Amino acid sequence: MPFTLATWNINSVRLREPLVVRMLEEESPDVLCLQECKSPVDRIPVEKFRDLGYTHMIARGQKGYNGVAILSKLPIEDVGDRDFASLGHARHIAGRLENGVTIHNFYVPAGGDVPDREVNVKFGQKLDYLTEMRDWFHAERPEKAILVGDLNIAPREDDVWNHKQLLKIVSHTPVEVDHLGAAQDAGKWVDITRQDIPDGNLYSWWSYRSSDWDAADKGRRLDHVWATPDISNAGHGSRVLRHIRGYEKPSDHAPVLATFDL
Structure with a gap:
């Protein structure tokens, strides 16, 4: 039975609850993974989500920062979280669907502005x-798993608006790309979005600093959908909902979707 999954850095789920509702009404994915919820779990506004059929939620939150949540029409079991790098941040959660698929929802640290760990603690x-x-x-050797989220790195040259100009900009520096590639290789993760859309520029984030983000189109693909090799061939239908970046008072990220026949 196919299910559609969406990932979206919402940049405050309480502030942008109407946008989440609108997206759910328009697209109706079976599972929505949110990052940067910026809310304690008990303050996430779940009522309107439940009215739309999203009766299952697992989440980790903190006041004003970070936070990840999985909203689902399908029954989903909370199978934990990990505090990578011991930061004490709500940046990861995992849930398991009844078909045995585990969904990992990640919000990787942005890394600040200076790509040098000696002078910028956040980059380190x-x-x-x-x-x-x-x-x-490497240790867990994940199977039958999907990894989504704002990974805060645009790895390919065509994942950014200008490869040469962004080589020294956090999110596209070679050291970040190498670190992300090592994590991807360790789990043998397949980039489902690029499996479906292998060629051409593709972005999911456009800065608030641009007065006309759509015309300037200085984007980066920071939001990702990966799957383990045992189920990667079941993934298809990938798309970025670029128009949602144009909603009133939007997140600077657009949702990324994929469907899995599992």
């Missing part, structure tokens, strides 16, 4: 977070 934390992801995937 980001690299350490990715290293611990790599080591965990």
Whole structure:
């Protein structure tokens, strides 16, 4: 039975509850993974989500920062979280569907503005977070799993609006790309979005700093959908809901979707 999964950095689920409701009404994915919820779990506004059929939620939250949640029409079991790099942040949660598929929802640290861990603690934390992801995937050898989230790295040259200009900009530096690639390789994760859309520029984030983000189109693909090799061939129908970046008072991220025939 196929199910559709969406991932979206919402940049405050309480502030943007109407946008979440609108997206759920328009697209009706079976599972929605949110990042940067910026809310304690008990303050997430679940009532309207439940009215739309999203009667299952697992989440980790903290006031004003970080936070991850999985909203689901399908029964889903909370199978825990990990505090990668011991940051004390709500950045990971995992849930298991009744078909045995485990969904990992990640919000990787952004890393600050300076790509040098000697002068920027946040950049070092980001690299350490990715290293611990790599080591965990090596140890756990995930199977029948999907990984989604705001990974805060655009790995390919065509995942950014200008590869050469962004080589020294956090989110596209070679050291970040290498660390993300090592984590991906450790779990043998398949990039489902690029499996479906292998060629051409593709973005999921556009800065608030751009007065006309759509015309300027200086985007980056920071939001990802991966799957383990045993189920990667079941993934299809990937798309980025670019138009949602144009909603009133939007997140700077657009949702990314994929369907799995499992």
